[in-house]
Structure formats: C-alpha cells, structure tokens
Amino acid sequence: MLSFFFIYGTKILDVCDDNWLLNGGDLSQHYLGWCLYRSSPWTFPLGLTPEYAWPHEISAMYADVIPACAVFFKMMSPLLPETFQYLGLWGLLCYVLQGGLAAVLLRRFIPSLWLSGAFSLFFVFASQLMYRMYTHTALGSQWILLLAFIFLFCKDWLAGKNIWRLVWGAMGALCVGVHGYFVPMVFLIMLAALYMHWWKAGEKKECFFLMGCYVASVFASMWILGAFSLPLAAGAASLGVFGANLDAFFNPVLPAPSQNPILLPQSEFMPVHPVVDGQQEGYSYLGLGGILLVTVAFFMAAWGKFKGERLCGDYAPVAFLCLICMMMAVFPKVAFHETVLFQVHYPDLMNRVLSVFRCSGRFIWIPAYLLLLFSLAKVTGIQGKGVWRKAGIVMAFLLLAVQLADFSPAIKNIHCNIYDGLGRYARAAQAGQDFQATGEGRGMLKDFEIVDEMMKKHKYVAYTDCRYDKADYSLMLSYYAYKNNVKLKEFYLARMPMEQLLAEQEVLQRELRSGRPREDTLYVIADRKEFELYEGLNCYEINGVLLGSKQPLGI
Known part of the structure; x- marks a missing residue:
C-alpha cells in the first residue's frame, strides 16, 4: 500500500474526482467506457450496452472497464454519486495484492517470512506493472499471474480434487472479469501445474477434468458478460505487430508518441535503445537490480551444474512454460533493437487463431516474473547454509537498493505528472518541450x-x-x-x-x-x-x- 502511495500519491483515490482520467489515451477510454455502461439500462447478458455503437449492443468487456468492477458498481449505482470512478481504488487493490501474493509466493522458496516480504518489492516495483497501471489499468492486475504461480508451486497447501476444480474454475471467471489477456496466460500456467502435479502422478483423467472446469468457467463468464452477442472483428493490427523485442528484459524502451507513452526516462543507469514500432507492447525491463540478480543466479546455477547438480529438476515444466511464453511473445516478427532478424509466416488458420490475442508481447510477463522468482530463491540460498546464505541475502538487499535507484526517475515522473496525464508529459518530453504539471487534469x-x-x-x-x-x-x-x-x-x-x-x-x-x-x-x-x-x-x-x-x- 505504501508503495502505491509512493508512486502515484493519494489524490487519485477520490472516487468523485475524474479530472485525471480526462487527459486522453486509453485511460480516458476505459473511464468513459464505464460511464457509458453505467448510464445504459440493464440487459441480459449483463455486460451488454447499446451506448458504444447505438443501437447495437456491445459488451463492456471490449472497453477494458474491468468488467467485474463495472457490473458490481452498476448494481450499486443508485447509491453512488453522479461522478464516480473506481480506477484509483482498483490500482491500490492491485498493489496490495501484488505485494501480498509475491510475499506468499516467495515464502515457498525463502524460509523467512520477513525476507519474503522484503524481497516482494522486486515484484511491486516491476516495470511492466508501473507502466500498465495507469495507461491500461486492467492489465495492471498482474497479481493474477502471481496467484496462478502460487497454485503452480503450492499444490500441497490445498487438499482434495473438488477444491482444485473450484480453484481453477474460479481462476477462469476471474480472468474474464478483469481482462481477457489473462485467460491464455493463466491457462498456460495451469497446463504446467497439471503436468507437474497430476499427469506425472498418473491422474490423466483429472487433468482433463480440471482443464474442462477452467474452459467452461471462461466461456460461461464470457456469455454472462455478452462477449458472443455480436461477431466482433479483431483490430486492424496483425499478429506480430505488438510483440516483444529480444532486448525486452534489459532495454527501458519507451512507446512511440502515437501509442500510450510511458514516462521519460525509465532507468537511471541503463540506456534506451529504439525498437521496431509496436514492440514496446512487450515492455518488461527487469531493472538494473533485477538484471544483476538474474546474472548472479545464472552463474550460481552454472556452477552447480558443473558440480553435478540437476539444473531444472522437478521444475522442468516451468522452464518449458517460460520457453513457450517467450516464443509467443517474440514470434512471428523476431527483432533485436530496430533490426528485424526474421519473420515466421504461420499457416492461415494458426494466424487467425493466435490473432485473437494479437498483442502477443504481453506473454513475456510470465518469464519475467519467473526469472525474478527463481533468481531470488537461488541467490538467497534456498538450500544454502551458514555464511554463504547470509552473503546471498546481503547481496539480494544490495540489488534491491540498486533496483529502486534505477527506477527512481520513472517513479518521480509518475508521481509528479499522473494527474495531468502521463501520455501528455511523455509526448512533450519526446518533443523536447517543457511540461508543467498544474494538477488540474481534463487535458483533452x-x-x-x-x-x-x-x-x-x-x-x-x-x-x-x-x-x-x-x-x-x-x-x-x-x-x-x-x-x-x-x-x-x-x-x-x-x-x-x-x-x-x-x-x-x-x-x-x-x-x-x-x-x-x-x-x-x-x-x-x-x-x-x-x-x-x-x-x-x-x-x-x-x-x-x-x-x-x-x-x-x-x-
């Protein structure tokens, strides 16, 4: 919670204040999508409204309004003030859950409770989270991925097949109720979990049953929200345009001015390299502290392999999960910086199916978080003892300090300029113009x-x-x-x-x-x-x- 206030301040938590949401860009679209949905009469399916393209009914899902919140607050609408926004409160909730679930996840690998809480800051100050939270708020709900990781690594915390059927069914509904892009991400994490915990144990029928619970929940939730009421065409952009660059983990790149710009600069220490237009969608800069953490963990793992230790062990399916997500993120247009190395041409059917999630660069979030998780576990000595483990813990704290210092320019600029529009500040900065924050908002x-x-x-x-x-x-x-x-x-x-x-x-x-x-x-x-x-x-x-x-x- 304190991290949220440190980055964004408290002013945006006023539910009656929408001035900061009227500066243009995706954030204004999401807020106005909620306003139009709220002003329309109830229908069934619940998510439909004719206000987006009168008189055609379209689901509020496609306005990225966080459908679960939109339906709930529409029910509460008679009790709410005329001007009401929930994006500030949702952002606060996301940060609380991001930190809390990261600590729970780390607790699986780090014996100390207070160390797990301290190192959860690597996840709270994740660049992709800070970038998304108030340019595309629904996609800032990345705690959903951390929750799925907990179910991936902590099967023994819950007992009984019915419990797990309920868990994965609920995860499907949760993903639909927040943002559709979490549906395939969590599905991939679920597949890794099913293989690790059920398939290898010979319970193959249960694997298919659990997949069925998830898929059925997804389709039922989409139906309730009206996703199938119109033959909605995908956007003009084709698969691969909004992918991830091969430099995504170490390049604090900025979106082009024509897109949702993030603030300048993003890093205190690392240089920015231009990338192929559109590939800022896969933005997932690890931060200098994160890069050094992963590097140290890599050499420790290599040394362990040299001594005969198993590299992946029981977590081979997780490594395969990272590989699949990386391939989905960087393919079919594979590029490094501004240079397109090669492009893969998928069969037409495959291209049409994958184009449903054409912003494929977002899949890189899964390997980004897993890299931080396993690197922290390795460096802090999950199996180490004595002085070496203490040295690893000290090193992790030093790298956390480096991480916060590296992100300090981004944090400062977000804090100072969020009310007047992050995108407006970035466009002015990219054009070499001064931008004076007035605190008035309503720029558009x-x-x-x-x-x-x-x-x-x-x-x-x-x-x-x-x-x-x-x-x-x-x-x-x-x-x-x-x-x-x-x-x-x-x-x-x-x-x-x-x-x-x-x-x-x-x-x-x-x-x-x-x-x-x-x-x-x-x-x-x-x-x-x-x-x-x-x-x-x-x-x-x-x-x-x-x-x-x-x-x-x-x-």
Whole structure:
C-alpha cells in the first residue's frame, strides 16, 4: 500500500474526482467506457450496452472497464454519486495484492517470512506493472499471474480434487472479469501445474477434468458478460505487430508518441535503445537490480551444474512454460533493437487463431516474473547454509537498493505528472518541450467547451468515416455526448461490429451527398475534402475537429 502511495500519491483515490482520467489515451477510454455502461439500462447478458455503437449492443468487456468492477458498481449505482470512478481504488487493490501474493509466493522458496516480504518489492516495483497501471489499468492486475504461480508451486497447501476444480474454475471467471489477456496466460500456467502435479502422478483423467472446469468457467463468464452477442472483428493490427523485442528484459524502451507513452526516462543507469514500432507492447525491463540478480543466479546455477547438480529438476515444466511464453511473445516478427532478424509466416488458420490475442508481447510477463522468482530463491540460498546464505541475502538487499535507484526517475515522473496525464508529459518530453504539471487534469477537454453546447442541440453523434483514427478527439466527443445523453453511433474501441458500421456509413454518406442530412445528428467529418462532397450541411472547425450539422448553430 505504501508503495502505491509512493508512486502515484493519494489524490487519485477520490472516487468523485475524474479530472485525471480526462487527459486522453486509453485511460480516458476505459473511464468513459464505464460511464457509458453505467448510464445504459440493464440487459441480459449483463455486460451488454447499446451506448458504444447505438443501437447495437456491445459488451463492456471490449472497453477494458474491468468488467467485474463495472457490473458490481452498476448494481450499486443508485447509491453512488453522479461522478464516480473506481480506477484509483482498483490500482491500490492491485498493489496490495501484488505485494501480498509475491510475499506468499516467495515464502515457498525463502524460509523467512520477513525476507519474503522484503524481497516482494522486486515484484511491486516491476516495470511492466508501473507502466500498465495507469495507461491500461486492467492489465495492471498482474497479481493474477502471481496467484496462478502460487497454485503452480503450492499444490500441497490445498487438499482434495473438488477444491482444485473450484480453484481453477474460479481462476477462469476471474480472468474474464478483469481482462481477457489473462485467460491464455493463466491457462498456460495451469497446463504446467497439471503436468507437474497430476499427469506425472498418473491422474490423466483429472487433468482433463480440471482443464474442462477452467474452459467452461471462461466461456460461461464470457456469455454472462455478452462477449458472443455480436461477431466482433479483431483490430486492424496483425499478429506480430505488438510483440516483444529480444532486448525486452534489459532495454527501458519507451512507446512511440502515437501509442500510450510511458514516462521519460525509465532507468537511471541503463540506456534506451529504439525498437521496431509496436514492440514496446512487450515492455518488461527487469531493472538494473533485477538484471544483476538474474546474472548472479545464472552463474550460481552454472556452477552447480558443473558440480553435478540437476539444473531444472522437478521444475522442468516451468522452464518449458517460460520457453513457450517467450516464443509467443517474440514470434512471428523476431527483432533485436530496430533490426528485424526474421519473420515466421504461420499457416492461415494458426494466424487467425493466435490473432485473437494479437498483442502477443504481453506473454513475456510470465518469464519475467519467473526469472525474478527463481533468481531470488537461488541467490538467497534456498538450500544454502551458514555464511554463504547470509552473503546471498546481503547481496539480494544490495540489488534491491540498486533496483529502486534505477527506477527512481520513472517513479518521480509518475508521481509528479499522473494527474495531468502521463501520455501528455511523455509526448512533450519526446518533443523536447517543457511540461508543467498544474494538477488540474481534463487535458483533452481544454478549448472544446463549445462542443458541449453543440451536443445539447442534437440526439446523435455519427462519424462519416467509421475508421476515424483521431483517438483523443473521439474521446472528447464521447465525453460531451455522455454528459448530454446524446447517443453515440461509434465509441472508440479496439473491437467493433465493423460490418454493421460500414453498412450504416454507406447509408449516411448517401444521405449527405444527396443533400439530406439528419436534423438530430451531429456529424464528425474526417477531412475538408470529404466535407466538400456534402450538401446542406453547416461545417464548424473546433481546434482541428470538423463537425457538421443541418442546423445553423450560430457559433
């Protein structure tokens, strides 16, 4: 908890304060996704809402609103204030669980309770956690992976087949209720657990039964949340674009300005190397302390192997798990820094299946956490005694101090700039411009107050091009539409019912070209050339945003 306050402060915990969530980027999308879902009537399946692409019902899952929280707080909505955000509280909960579960996991390998708690800071100050927490909050819930690791390594803590069926079934529902990308990650961890604890013991039928519990829970949870109600197309990006670079563990790389930028700089000691565009998705810098820890553990393991010790022992399935996750993360476009070494072309069917999780770089989180776990166990002398074990513990503490020093610039910049928008700070820094934190927030709404008045005179907002790619403008329009109960024909989502939207776009464009704009619709126009094709439409340019209305708005 103290780590969370140290990094992010306390201001964002005010559930009635949404100013820091209105600076643009994914964080604004997630908050507005919750607002729109909350404002819609209840349906079944529970996660559906027509507010994202009126009148089509789309699941709130695809707005990355942390569906379990969204459904719960929507139930509580009559008791909540008009402005209510839970992302601050969720972040605090994630840090508490990250630290607590890391300590429990380390306790399996480190006999001392207080040492386990101290070294859990390697997991609490993980770069991928700090990066994700308030650029893509649902993906900051990486304690789910630590919980799965506990079930992987600590089978003897729970007894009885029914208990384990319940555990893995609950894990499936939990993953769906937080973010879909945790579903395949936890499934892979579960496969390693099944092999280690059941398959090798001859209980093969139980393995399939446990897998069935997990898969059934996943599909049931998705059905309840409405994931199957529309044939939602995947995004335009293909598999491999958002992979991980081979330098991911030791490169404190920054996302490109066009993506969700993380703060500059990320490391006090390590240099930044540019990577292939999109591969910042696999960001999992170990930190200098973590790199040194893994290096020391590697040499200790090599020395043990030289003396005849077993390298993996009973944990060979875990090593295989790391290998599989690394391959999923770095393939099919294998690159080092900015150089693409080679690209693998998967069969069409395989490519379509894997493209469901096209941001494959995220799978590198599993080997990143496991590297820290086993390195800590090795260095602190899980089997050592006397002076050598004490020396290992002292070394681990020194490396923890190095780790915190290495991440100090990132922590400082997050703490100072989170309220005004991490992405805005990063873009300014990358452009060599000064960024003065004001503590006011609402960056994406500044100079657009006139749009609020325009919304009051319409019932719908429609895009003349449903591939409109100006994300912050789209989110700004969505905010004012939400505040004025105006129906959106399209909200900014990664997955949309594109077939229906394209068909409606053709009808809308035919109406405009024939001089029949709708009285109740505010049109968002892609560019001036497009506007020249339309008749009977009054065009207004608001700080780069082209809006059209049949009504003369007098502005």
